[in-house]
Amino acid sequence: MSKLKIAIQKSGRLSEKSLELLKECGIKFPDFKSKLKNSATNFPLEILFLRDDDIPKYVEQGIVDIGIIGENEVLEQDKNVIVVRKLGFANCRLSLAIPKETDYSNLSFFKGKKIATSYPTIVRNYFENKNIFAEIVEISGSVEIAPSIGLADTIADLVSSGSTLLHNGLKEVEEILRSEAVLISNENLPAESEIILESFLFRIQAVVNSRENKYILLNAPNESLDQIINILPGMKSPTVLPLAESGWSSVHSVVRENEFWRIIDELKKCGAEGILVIPIEKMVL
Numbered sequence: 184m185s186k187l188k189i190a191i192q193k194s195g196r197l198s199e200k201s202l203e204l205l206k207e208c209g210i211k212f213p214d215f216k217s218k219l220k221n222s223a224t225n226f227p228l229e230i231l232f233l234r235d236d237d238i239p240k241y242v243e244q245g246i247v248d249i250g251i252i253g254e255n256e257v258l259e260q261d262k263n264v265i266v267v268r269k270l271g272f273a274n275c276r277l278s279l280a281i282p283k284e285t286d287y288s289n290l291s292f293f294k295g296k297k298i299a300t301s302y303p304t305i306v307r308n309y310f311e312n313k314n315i316f317a318e319i320v321e322i323s324g325s326v327e328i329a330p331s332i333g334l335a336d337t338i339a340d341l342v343s344s345g346s347t348l349l350h351n352g353l354k355e356v357e358e359i360l361r362s363e364a365v366l367i368s369n370e371n372l373p374a375e376s377e378i379i380l381e382s383f384l385f386r387i388q389a390v391v392n393s394r395e396n397k398y399i400l401l402n403a404p405n406e407s408l409d410q411i412i413n414i415l416p417g418m419k420s421p422t423v424l425p426l427a428e429s430g431w432s433s434v435h436s437v438v439r440e441n442e443f444w445r446i447i448d449e450l451k452k453c454g455a456e457g458i459l460v461i462p463i464e465k466m467v468l
């Protein structure tokens with residue numbers, strides 16, 4: 184029986200979360216760490232551990248069928264691959280940063296400036312689109328120290344918490360793009376691999392949905408039920424059950440993680456009490 188081949192980063196920021204995703208999809212591998220190649224015991228999947236920079240090329244060439252990689256790398260390399268879906272982890276942004284004591288008003292600041300980056304293609308395209316000429320200095324790592332050693336005036340680098348910029352005396356002034364881990368695929372998958380990919384994607388969907396949503400239970404005074412139901416759309420609509428105490432109901436629903444705090448505030452204003460929020464293990468729509 185044929186197997187779907189997936190490339191994931193050998194070691195780095197994407198590795199652990201990529202393996203966790205496979206695990207949550209119920210896919211088991213024997214003795215993960217020691218080998219560069221491994222086969223799942225309960226799903227037709229073969230996994231190759233590679234440097235992240237090599238993954239788009241291997242997918243384009245069909246050496247592997249699919250891969251997990253940062254969107255930033257897909258855009259920078261511009262290989263012929265399909266971005267199948269976003270995976271919701273390794274979120275970051277590619278930003279322009281300048282020495283923190285320097286005044287900044289707008290993008291024309293960068294006219295004629297030297298910008299150190301590991302993403303020359305993205306940064307060049309960005310400035311070309313804005314009709315600004317800036318000199319790109321390509322370096323492969325430790326980009327943040329470039330201004331302090333006189334290699335460049337400014338930088339364009341990935342930022343997540345922002346603490347690396349802070350420690351290096353830099354401030355973020357513009358965001359070029361946002362990125363997260365994505366699943367990419369070869370453009371011409373063999374029919375058999377396509378079928379396996381469908382079933383793999385079905386599992387990923389259930390895992391990613393469950394991470395992005397929370398199950399919520401609360402007690403609501405009956406007179407506010409209509410309002411509360413409006414705030415909580417749920418998968419179809421919320422479940423409403425009467426409480427033993429008359430005049431009150433228990434409401435169960437699903438809310439999106441990123442809307443969560445706004446929804447809680449609104450629910451409290453409508454008189455909701457005893458709000459419980461529970462993680463969802465898997466979610467099949």
Ligand code: PRT
Pocket residue numbers: 192193194195196197233234235236252253254255256273274275340341342343344345346347348362363364
């Ligand atoms: O060895 P290999 O080539 O496989 O790995 P790598 O060193 O090229 O990549 P790695 O593991 O550092 O990053 C892999 C992917 O993780 C990137 O391509 C991004 O898609 C994603 N990612 C998410 C990040 C970050 N967040 C991130 N913060 N990649 C790098 N950083 C670096 C950034 O370059 C900067 O030096 O972290 C520093 C900033 O972090 P904060 O939290 O201080 O802002």
Ligand code: ZN
Pocket residue numbers: 234235236
């Ligand atoms: Zn890399």
